[in-house]
Structure formats: structure tokens, C-alpha cells
Amino acid sequence: MAITLTINGRAMSVDAPDDVPLLWVLRDELGMTGTKFGCGVAACGACTVHIDGEAVRSCQIALADVWGAVTTIEGLGTPEAPHALQEAWVRHQVAQCGYCQSGQIMQAAALLAEIPQPSDEDIDTAMSGNLCRCGTYGRIRAAIHDAAGAMQEG
Secondary structure, eight states, rough: OOOEEEEETTEEEEEEEEEEEHHOOOOIIIIOSSSSOOSSSSSSSSTEEEEEEEEEEGGGGGGGGGOOEOOOOHHHHOOOSHHHHHHHHHTOOOOOOTTTHEEEEEEEEHHHHHSSSOOOHHHHHHTTTOOTTTTHHHHHHHHHHHHHHHHHOO
16 A cells, blocks of 8 residues: 655655664665665664654654655755755865765754854764774764854854
8 A cells, every 4th residue: 555755845755664674764765875774773873854843763663654745855855955064074184984974964964953152062962873893983072063063053
């Protein structure tokens, strides 16, 4: 049975079992490969997306349990108008291997929506469930502060 979801502002119909994880619907059914598979148990954060603005691990959300509009990294900004976090990520050269970065950015976007001017402690707490094997945590924190400032300026 087809299920219609709102993803990145567009209604999309998918024909998949109710219990398939949202991650696999996004990647395999809809071709949105920016959301990454990392661990499959919600421990690494690579698969982070937003549902109604809340950062969630898409590997653990069944298709039938999606409760609102989904935003993926593909919907956060555009090449013509990147999100302030995407611009800050580039300025601070955050990505090394880059694998975790979409999940990191999506988690950071949820943080900035909740706390527009986060402290280091706020950032560390919010980002603690997102792992970076390359260890770019200092650059991630700097980029979040940078984006927060840019967002406040308009």
C-alpha cells in the first residue's frame, strides 16, 4: 500500500512495507543518498533527518511511524542558497572523510532552531550522539558558533 510523505516540502508517494526504516525509503526508494547508513541502531547519528523540525535517527523510524514533514540534508539548503551551517562547514573545513557530515549538520540545524546562540556546553550536549571518526569536533563546534552568528545577522 502506498504511503504519502512530505519530504523536503514535496508530497512523495512510496510503496514500501510499513515497517521498513525511513532511512531505506529515503535512500533506496527515493534516491536521497545524502542521509547515510552508519550503525543501524541509532548510535552514530549518520542517518539524522528532521521530522517536524526534530532531529531523529532515520534508521530507527519505521515508515508507518513517520508523524510529520521530513527534511533531509538535500532539503536543508540548495546549491544556490546553502544553509548557514553548510556555508560554515565549508569555511571551517569541517569535513575530512565527510561520511558523518550530513547527520552532523542536520543535528546542528535542530540545535540552532531550538537555541539560536548555543554555548559550548549546549553544542557538546546536542551533538554528543553524532560520531565523527575523523575527530573534527572542534571544527564542528566552531562552525556551529559561526552559523549561529550568521543566522542572527540575517
